[in-house]
Amino acid sequence: MVDRPGRGGGDTAGNSGRVPADAPAIDTNITNKTLIYSSVVCFLAWVFSVYDYTLFGALLPVISEEFGWSTSFGTFIVTLVAIGTILVALAVGPMLDYLGRKPSLVIATVGAAISSGLTALAPASIAGAYMTVVRTFSGLGYSEQAVNATYLNEMYGNHPRRGFIYSLVQGGWPIGVLLGAALSAVLLPAIGWRNTFLVATFPAIVIAVLAIKLRESPKFQAMKYVKKLEREGRHEEAVEFGRGFDIDVHHSEESTFKQLFEPDLRKHTIFISLAMLCNWVGIQVFAVLGTTVLTEGKGVEFSSSLIILVISNAAAYIGYLCHGFVGDRLGRRLTIAGGWLISSLAYTLMLFGPDSTAFVLTMYTVGLFFIIGPYAALLFFMGESFPTRVRGTGSSFVNAMGPAGAIVGSALFSLFTGLGLSVVLTAFLAGAVATFLSAFLMLGTRDVKGPHQSEVTDADSTVARVT
Template structure:
């Protein structure tokens, strides 16, 4: 459990550092909105490849072996970002980082799904998924501290090296991990393209739709929210950190609440409730003239809905597929959805000139959560499903 929590924390921190150093890079490098969005989208698109490839490979040779590789890849590639001296170098580093970013969550989530009891799978995934909020908070805190202590041209680089030592500790923990099931037997009947065979293709499409909507809403927020606080709301670095901490604090509650509700009342009810709540709160925070106190409270509510929904998404994607296809299925749906969601940050960046950051966020997050609601109608209820095996096609 701790190796998964630690890995998810570094995963979140490493990829989210970009959003927090973005206001600094906009000034130092003179990045346009479209170029800044491309750097965000590149990691997401690379994550789609890394997640599917790692998930498929883990179906064949086991989750633990892949998890040892992903944590090392993630730490080293994140450090590469801090060495970039030009836009093109940073873009390449973000692509390499994105591969490890997608692989770590995809394989880690399936491993958790295999060790968790079916009746508590939502709560188990929710508890470990809260590591994303921990990593997000670490990214905000370390960036604020580095930019306060160091010159801007050094501070933004320093933050990308912070995860190296924790990664060594997590790697050592994973050297003592054992597989939850024997994957050697499954590998003889499973195939990476089994998720596209007739019995599975419908679930693959619906799972991808769910992941695209969930990621689309989150990444539009995560990429541009810090910049919106600093640029449009004219907050200082310290003030923006407080408001962002409220959003992250709300997400902690959301992860646990979503996991509990999904185990008790079902995945579909939870998805619909959290997506609707996300739409309501993002429209309120981006369209209404709120007082500082009201904005702070609604920021926490936005974090609860926008991040909490992931606890249910992870459980659904694990339960949609038989065990010998779960790595490939979750890896493909979750990470292709994340890759497609790269359109969100790009769309926000291209709309800033005409709509402003806040209104652009509100529009594209609403569209994304509408996709989640559509997917919820189409998906079967999977609460309490056993991760059984079947004669996997192809």
């Protein structure tokens, strides 16, 4: 072993002690130019991933008409795709933790491009099965947010406004939704649905090329070397090297999925996963099925569904920025729980309050603001609350609970209405209660307020938690 200079910058503590002679030189000095480039590439990748992810649902009526699908069969295909999305999202986690943050970002972006391109080539003879398989690749695009959360969490380090900066990136969701809706409206009459998907392919390819020029996270580089030392049986060297980068090496020799349910992380994994699932039940009811709730439940008339689309996405974007800003100051866990609690109350008031259009739309917008906005804080908290050794798997596992919650939300809505309950009571039981529950589940998660605290203290690791 030889003495080496300390490593400064980023969110590392510097390793001023003795390190292995074969230790890689890891540059932790991340410039503002690098941060800006990383943030812009991640933002663009997320925008076009969302564009692809939501485009299939937006064009489903046109696709169903060409292939002769009934409404129920089209919905069945969407459900199968959602299940495939969950499986792909789960696979992205180990990819992040074993292959790397940067390669995973490139793969996720390319996956969105492949999903769009292959969708355009769907053969009529086997359209149902083909679409189920091909659209499963859109799960890579959906997983882009977990990739971004993992990568940017490590790149931002201790930046005092890291949550707010990340909210600008996460704001790509409403922009991607609106971009997809706008381009569909313009392109569909002129070039048809197939070419509309093809158009989505080219920007994603360009972004994937830009992503190749990104820097790999210093944290991942250090973790990769720590795992190498562990494989070689050099545990004490791994612990010492990891300490210099605030990396907990405990359980690092185990599979990343198994680590999520070890005693030191089990409670956090369960509570944050259930919170995500329950909240997506609420999102499915009030955002995805919102038109049904408003028109059939509250008697609101819209001349165009575009009004709902614009309201919801404007509320989401502003909500992202506000919750990102507040999360930096009050803590992300409380910000998320508080937002979802307010959302559940707003939706309850909307459902059981006056049928006045102004009142209903006001409460609906407030509800959307506080149910969707906290996701800027949640996605960053997902990356912040899991230790480096399992950060990608943890973020992706929780992220996969989103489509699972959407499936549960649709099932509950169908079940309650099928039992004869009114749309108002159904939306309350399936949506508002689930959203309320998600807020309290968040309080069961780890109270992590900074990147150093994410590393788990354990008697075997000798890595002290920085508090």
